[in-house]
Amino acid sequence: MSNKRNLRYNQLTDKQILNPHTFIADFCRYEIDIEAFRTQIHDLIRSACSTLQHGKSEEYFYNYRCLLKLLEAGHIFFCKGTKFSLHCASSNASPCAKDLTRYYNVLISTHFKSLSQEEIKNTHCFFKDFFSFLSLNEWRLMLSRIVEYAYRQTTIDEVIEDGSALVLVKEYLEKLIEVIYLIDITQTVLYVSNTTTVN
DSSP states (O other): OOOHHHHHOOSSOHHHHHOTHHHHHHIIIIIOOHHHHHHHHHHHHHHHTSSSOOSOGGGHHHHHHHHHHHHHHHHHHHHHTOOOOSSOOOSSOOHHHHHHHHHHHHHHHHTOOSSOHHHHHOHHHHHHHHHHHSOHHHHHHHHHHHHHHHSSSSOGGGTSSOTTHHHHHHHHHHHHHHHHHHHIIIIIHHHHHHHOOOO
16 A cells, blocks of 8 residues: 555656656656757647647656646755745856856746746746745646647647636746756755765
8 A cells, every 4th residue: 555655646656756857867867858848848739729640749747747747846846945046146157157057047948937037046936936826735736637638639729718728827837847947956966965975
């Protein structure tokens, strides 16, 4: 019999549940880059809202599973109240920190276009808003509906009460992708350096 924790997070492994950075490090660095994943999720949603299939339909279910994992990792950070930021806090930053700030500004303009400045400075603001819009289980249901209707001729707009809600869902999912990649950029190096052992 599964314990309560495994019932709540059924996509991540036990190790990933204890430390979601292990999943994020593998996913963001070895699975798919942020722009490709953003495009694939956009295609999945477009397919659910249309009678046509966009992108590669054979990848819809894989992308759905990836979204579920991002969702669970995000929920863990939300429950812990963990905050991450892409900005340096120090006003008298070193030359290295100034270079890093310039690098962050490039990242913001190219990859983190949907997140507000407040969400970039404090990821918990995003997670609080995200899980207020829909609960973890409501998000799971929404994602399962999206992938189901991506393969059907009937569109998801025809069966859900408020078809316009999908505009918000798309925006939230795009922000979720950005937040997970932001966490990777700000934390994975620290995580890897703190857990690496010399043989």
